[in-house]
Structure formats: C-alpha cells, structure tokens
Amino acid sequence: MTQPRTFLGFDFGLKNIGVAVGQELTLTASPLTVIKARQGIPNWDDIEKLMKEWKPDLLVVGLPLNMDGSEQKMTKTARKFGNRLNGRFQLPVEWQDERLTTFEALETLGVHSKLDAKHRDDVDRISAQLILQSWLNLQ
Numbered sequence: 682m683t684q685p686r687t688f689l690g691f692d693f694g695l696k697n698i699g700v701a702v703g704q705e706l707t708l709t710a711s712p713l714t715v716i717k718a719r720q721g722i723p724n725w726d727d728i729e730k731l732m733k734e735w736k737p738d739l740l741v742v743g744l745p746l747n748m749d750g751s752e753q754k755m756t757k758t759a760r761k762f763g764n765r766l767n768g769r770f771q772l773p774v775e776w777q778d779e780r781l782t783t784f785e786a787l788e789t790l791g792v793h794s795k796l797d798a799k800h801r802d803d804v805d806r807i808s809a810q811l812i813l814q815s816w817l818n819l820q
Contacts, residue, residue, distance in 0.1 A: 686738040689713075689731065690813025691766075692779065692805055693742060693759040695721045699805030701813045702735055708820060710813035712806035721758055725769065732770050740772050743779030743812035750778075777816040779808070 685706035692699035698718055703710035716727045742763035745755040763774040 687735055688739050688741055688813060688817070689735060689737040690741040690777075690809045690816065691743065691762070692808040692812055693721075693745075693755075693762045694718065694805065695758075697805045698723050698762075699807070699809035700731060701806065701809035702737075703813045703817050705820075708817045710810045710817055712803075712810040715805045721762070723762070728766070729770075732772075737772060740766050740770075740774045741777050741813050741816045742766070742774055743808070744776045745779055775816065777812050779812050 685704055688703045688705075688710075690701040690703060690710060692701075696718055698716040700713045700716060701710045702713045714731070716723050716731075718724065740763070742759055744759055745753060747753050760776075763776065766772065767774045
C-alpha cells in the first residue's frame with residue numbers, strides 16, 4: 682500500500698512567503714512557517730530545509746489574480762517562483778487561485794489589516810493554509 686502524499690503550499694510575497702503543510706489522508710492543511718524573501722528572492726536554504734523535513738510529493742503555489750480572473754504583475758512573479766521550486770527540487774507544482782485569501786486570513790485572526798496583526802507572519806502562514814486547503818478541497 683502506498684503512503685498518503687504530503688503537500689506544501691506557498692503564499693508567495695516579495696518580502697514573506699507563507700508556507701503550509703497538508704496531507705492526502707485527511708485532506709487538511711495546517712499553517713507552518715514564513716520564509717523571508719528579499720525583493721521576491723526567497724531564502725532557498727530555508728526552503729530546502731522544509732523540503733528535507735517534510736519530503737513533499739507535490740507543491741501548491743497560490744496564484745494572485747485580479748477579481749475578474751485576469752493575471753496581474755504578481756501572477757507572473759508567483760509563476761516564476763513556482764517554476765524555480767520545480768527546477769530546484771524536481772517536484773510537481775500546481776497552481777491555486779488565491780483571490781481573497783489574505784482577506785480571509787485577516788478575518789480568521791480578527792483584524793482588519795496586516796498592520797493590525799500582532800504577528801504579521803501569521804497572516805502569511807494562514808493565507809498559505811487557505812491556498813493549500815482550497816486546492817485539497819478540489820481533490
């Protein structure tokens with residue numbers, strides 16, 4: 682019998698990249714951590730540590746879209762990040778619409794803006810969880 686698959690989900694940002702973990706058995710996602718980035722370039726060593734620790738079978742990257750579903754500047758940047766994940770770690774990458782996930786994360790934390798959050802990283806981690814959970818819900 683094959684082991685249930687493990688997934689990592691990413692909420693890409695130019696300064697912070699939220700990360701969540703999920704698995705196939707229960708189809709649930711949990712917030713994990715935040716990887717720091719400089720002008721959209723992530724700390725690849727930190728991502729590599731996560732890969733070694735969780736040994737994911739597949740990666741899910743949030744795709745920032747406009748409300749009408751069209752692409753924006755950040756869509757291209759997020760795709761570039763996902764393509765680099767694929768190239769570095771030889772893992773399949775799937776994309777998940779991330780519209781309103783930050784709003785939903787703020788609502789979960791009971792705050793109105795990221796600036797109000799005591800721990801801004803929590804917003805990014807929860808956003809990654811919501812992205813991964815919405816992908817899992819479609820499986």
